[in-house]
Amino acid sequence: MTAPTHIAFGLLTVASSFSLFSMSFHRNLPAVACAIIGSLLPDVDSPRSSIGRAMPFASIPIERRWGHRTITHSLLCMLALSVVTLPLLAYQSACYAALLLGYMSHLIADCATKSGVPLFYPHPAVCVFPGSARYRVKTGSLMGEGTVLAVVVILLLAFMPISTMGGIWRSFRYLMATPSAAYSDYRRANTETYLNFEGQWRHTREKVSGKALILDAKPAWFWIFFDGRVLTCGEHGAILPDKVRVEETDRPVRIQALRLKGETYQELVERIPENSFVSGLIEADASFEVQEEDFQSSAITITTRAYEFKFAQKEEISRFQPVFKGLKERLKALSRAEQGIYAKIEALKMARPPVHYLKRREIEKELAEKQKEIEALKRKNVRFRGMLRIRLTGDQL
Structure with a gap:
C-alpha cells in the first residue's frame, strides 16, 4: 500500500x-x-x-x-x-x-x-x-x-x-452521566475540574443545574463550590443529581500547606488568601468559646479546644473569633466591680465632712488595677497549633 x-x-x-x-x-x-x-x-x-x-x-x-x-x-x-x-x-x-x-x-x-x-x-x-x-x-x-x-x-x-x-471508556462514561462514572473521570484527572450537573435540591425538590468547581470527591459524592457556597452533590447531598459529567481544565490543582505554631486566630485569618478553601484541624492551648454564636456554617466544626475546617472560606472563618472560656463572665464581673468603684469615688466626693485624701487615693488605685485587669483580659488571645491545607483556585494561580 x-x-x-x-x-x-x-x-x-x-x-x-x-x-x-x-x-x-x-x-x-x-x-x-x-x-x-x-x-x-x-x-x-x-x-x-x-x-x-x-x-x-x-x-x-x-x-x-x-x-x-x-x-x-x-x-x-x-x-x-x-x-x-x-x-x-x-x-x-x-x-x-x-x-x-x-x-x-x-x-x-x-x-x-x-x-x-x-x-x-x-x-x-x-x-x-x-x-x-x-x-x-x-x-x-x-x-x-x-x-x-x-x-x-x-x-x-x-x-x-x-x-x-479521552477514549472509548471515557466516552461511555460521558454518555452514562452517573455519579459513579463522573467520579471515575475525576480520579483520572490531574488538573482543576468542574462538575456539569442536572438535578434537584434535596429539601425543596426544585430543579437545579449548573457548572461548579469540584473541591473533592469520593465514590458518587462531590464537594462543589456553587452559587457562592460549598455544597455536596450526591445521593445524600444537598443536591440530588440526575446527570453529572466532569469537565477538565488546563489549570493545575494547587494546594498550599499552612502550619500554625502558636499563632492567634486573627493571625491565621490574615494568612488565608482570598477566594480559597481551607481544610484541616487546629487545636487551642486552652478552652475557648466563639464570640458570634448565632452564625452557623457546615464547613466549620467547633469544640471547646479545636476548630475543624472542611473547605471553609476566609469570610466565614473570620466570623468565629475565639475567646477564653468564661472570659465574657469575668469581663462582666470586672465591669460591675469597676462601676462600683466609680460609685464609691462619686460618693466620697459628695461626703461631708470631706474624706481624707489618702482614702480617696486608695480607692482610685483600686480602680486603676481593675482597669488594667480588664485591658489585660481583652488583649489575651487563644493560640493555635496544627496543619491546614488551603485549596487555591484559578484566581491565585
Whole structure:
C-alpha cells in the first residue's frame, strides 16, 4: 500500500489503541509524529518509497541485501525496533507505544495486499488475509486502495470525537452521566475540574443545574463550590443529581500547606488568601468559646479546644473569633466591680465632712488595677497549633 494509506491506517490504529486505555493521542503531537514514522518505517527497504527517498543511506543497502518486503516487514524487525528504542519508554511511553503500533499497522495493512508479507522472516511463509487473492487489495489501485483509504479516513474522522473525549471508556462514561462514572473521570484527572450537573435540591425538590468547581470527591459524592457556597452533590447531598459529567481544565490543582505554631486566630485569618478553601484541624492551648454564636456554617466544626475546617472560606472563618472560656463572665464581673468603684469615688466626693485624701487615693488605685485587669483580659488571645491545607483556585494561580 502507498504512504497515505499507511499513515491513515497507522493513525487510526494508534488512536483506537490509546482510547482503550484512556490515553490522550490527538493532543500529543510527538506521539502523532511517532505514529506516522512507525507507519512508514517498514518501507525503508525500498528507495522508491517516501521514507526510502528520505533515507537513501539505509534504503539502498537494505534493498540490495534483502530486497523489498522481507526483513523490515517481519515481526523480527519489529522486535529489534522495540529493543533499540527501549530508552524512549522511560521518557515518553506514549511515543514508544505509538511508534511500535504504527509499525505493526503497516504490517497488518500489507497483509491485506495481493503479495502479503513474510511476518515470520526468515521463514519464507507469506502471511495474507483474507485467504482469497480476489478479496485482497492491489497496491496503488484506484478502486482497491483508493476505497480502503477513503474508508480509513472516514473511520479516523469519526473516531476523533471519541479520542478528544479521552477514549472509548471515557466516552461511555460521558454518555452514562452517573455519579459513579463522573467520579471515575475525576480520579483520572490531574488538573482543576468542574462538575456539569442536572438535578434537584434535596429539601425543596426544585430543579437545579449548573457548572461548579469540584473541591473533592469520593465514590458518587462531590464537594462543589456553587452559587457562592460549598455544597455536596450526591445521593445524600444537598443536591440530588440526575446527570453529572466532569469537565477538565488546563489549570493545575494547587494546594498550599499552612502550619500554625502558636499563632492567634486573627493571625491565621490574615494568612488565608482570598477566594480559597481551607481544610484541616487546629487545636487551642486552652478552652475557648466563639464570640458570634448565632452564625452557623457546615464547613466549620467547633469544640471547646479545636476548630475543624472542611473547605471553609476566609469570610466565614473570620466570623468565629475565639475567646477564653468564661472570659465574657469575668469581663462582666470586672465591669460591675469597676462601676462600683466609680460609685464609691462619686460618693466620697459628695461626703461631708470631706474624706481624707489618702482614702480617696486608695480607692482610685483600686480602680486603676481593675482597669488594667480588664485591658489585660481583652488583649489575651487563644493560640493555635496544627496543619491546614488551603485549596487555591484559578484566581491565585
